[in-house]
Amino acid sequence: MSRIVLGVGGGVAAYKSALLLRALTERGHDVRVVPTASALRFVGAATFEALSGNPVSTEVWDDVPEVAHVRIGQTADLVLVNPATADLLARAASGRADDLLTATLLTAHCPVVFVPAMHTEMWLHPATQDNVATLRRRGAVVLPPAVGRLTGPDSGPGRLPEPADVAALAEVVLTAGAAALRPDLAGRRVLISAGGTREPLDPVRFLGNRSSGMQGWALARVAAARGAEVVLVAANVEVPAPFGVRVVPVGSAEELRTAMTAEAPSADVVVMAAAVADFRPGTVAASKLKKGSTGEPTSVDLVRNPDVLVELVAARPPGQQVVGFAAETGDAEGDVLSHARAKLARKGVDLLVVNDVSAGQVFGRADNEVTVLAADGTVTPLPAGRKDVVAAGVWDAVAAAATGSG
Incomplete structure (x- = not known):
């Protein structure tokens, strides 16, 4: 069980911090909420205390014998500030300690993650960008904001990412450290395909996986957190898009091929x-194939899809x-890695991420374990862990391969 300090800034997006708190506690973490006084204008202390099981205070003068303004930061495994307003980023960058949260930030020896939320003009202002650069230079993680609906009719960059995304990225930092979310993909365009294609047999049925x-x-979420512009070609995945990611939905292999071919020329990765x-299927029936009908098939002819x-x-x-x-999967002709090495050579890719899917493992599970093979012969095993942590390891391998080729 990790000890997380959840700092809450005084913005309207503070209501999402209650959902984030629930997500973190459900993952088994001990969370202490340290809001600013302004944050309590949006969400009351009782809500945070009920969801966390821990006391809530904004002042360094509360519980003086505990020396809370020192102890909370010293004993934390992660400080997660959600939302981080423009004012809070400014105070953190300048080293202020005028309330319990900013004092905690000065005493924390653990990774610190800021999740910004503010109007677009405030996020893009040079003062805010300078404060973000200062915090990153000191080793803090400052996530890029999501793009979308803000307060009132406004829309643009500055929206708080959804709690599920923030909770997943918090796990990455807890497991792999702040370096796992360094902004090394800033300015790069990343194209990712995900999901499984479905090949129609008739209007009702399909061949799938x-x-x-x-x-x-997870790859898209971590890439966006590391600063990339991300396009995700999603084959039959019906879950909310990761923050900061443009999704192109597709169904079949041909649709995926068309989308990837259109997006790939401008991608760096x-x-x-x-x-x-x-x-x-070689043919797609115009109406549902029924048992006992004159059109009941005795076999299904298959044709090969293009190798995208x-x-x-x-x-x-x-x-x-x-x-x-x-x-x-391994078979009589070789084990998993021998098949993967042959595929790496056959496909001509720079890196191949290898999953052992024997006995149905990996599919639909929160955890994964992979081995990354590089064209230069490098083999990088990534230990079992949540898929976002594995994704961070894959992006590390991409960065290492880019450095090696340069």
Whole structure:
């Protein structure tokens, strides 16, 4: 169980901090909420105390014998400020200690994550950008804000990411440290495919696979947190998009091929995490195929789908990195890694992320364990962990491969 300090700034998005608190406690963490006085104008202390089981205070003068303004930060495993307003970022950057939260930030030896939320003009103001740069230079993680509806009719960058995204990224920092969310993808455009394609047999039925899209979602979420512009081509994944990510929904392998081909030329990194069907029915019935009918099939003829990954590699512009995924099982002809090495050579990708899916493991689960194979022969095992943590390891491998090729 990790000890998390949840700092809450005084913005209207503070209501989402109650949902984040619930998500963190449900993951088994001990959370102490330290709001600003302004935050309590939006969400009362009783709500935070009921959800966390811990006392809530804004002042350094409360519970003086505990020396809370020192002890809370000293004993935390993570300080997570959600939302971080423009004022709070400014006070943190200047080293102020005029309430319990800013004092806690000065005494924390653990990773600190700020989740900004404010109007677009405030986020883009040079003063705020300077404060963000200062905090990042000191080792804090400052996530990029989401883009969307703000207070009133306004819309743009400055929206608070959804609690599920923040909770997932908090797990990354708790497991892998603040460096796992460093902004090393800023200015880069990333294209990711996720989910599983469905090949129609008739208006009702299809040939599909068991991919949930969760690992692709995690790759997109972590890439956005690390500053990338992310496009996610999603095959039959019906969950909310990660913050800061543009989603292109597709159904079949041909639709995925069309979307990836259109988006790939302008991408710096292409990641093919989707499970693309190797075959599709040769014909699609115009009406439902029924048992006992004159149209009842005795067999289904299959035709080979195009190899989208090979096509992307062949057409990639200079400098683009291409990452493939391989869901493999061992058989009489070889083990998982031997099959993966052959696929790496056959596909011509820079990196291949290898999943052992024997006995149905990985699909639909929160955890994953992969091995990353590089074209230069480097083998990087990533230990079992939540898929967002694995995603951070994959992006580390992408960064290392880019450095090695440069």
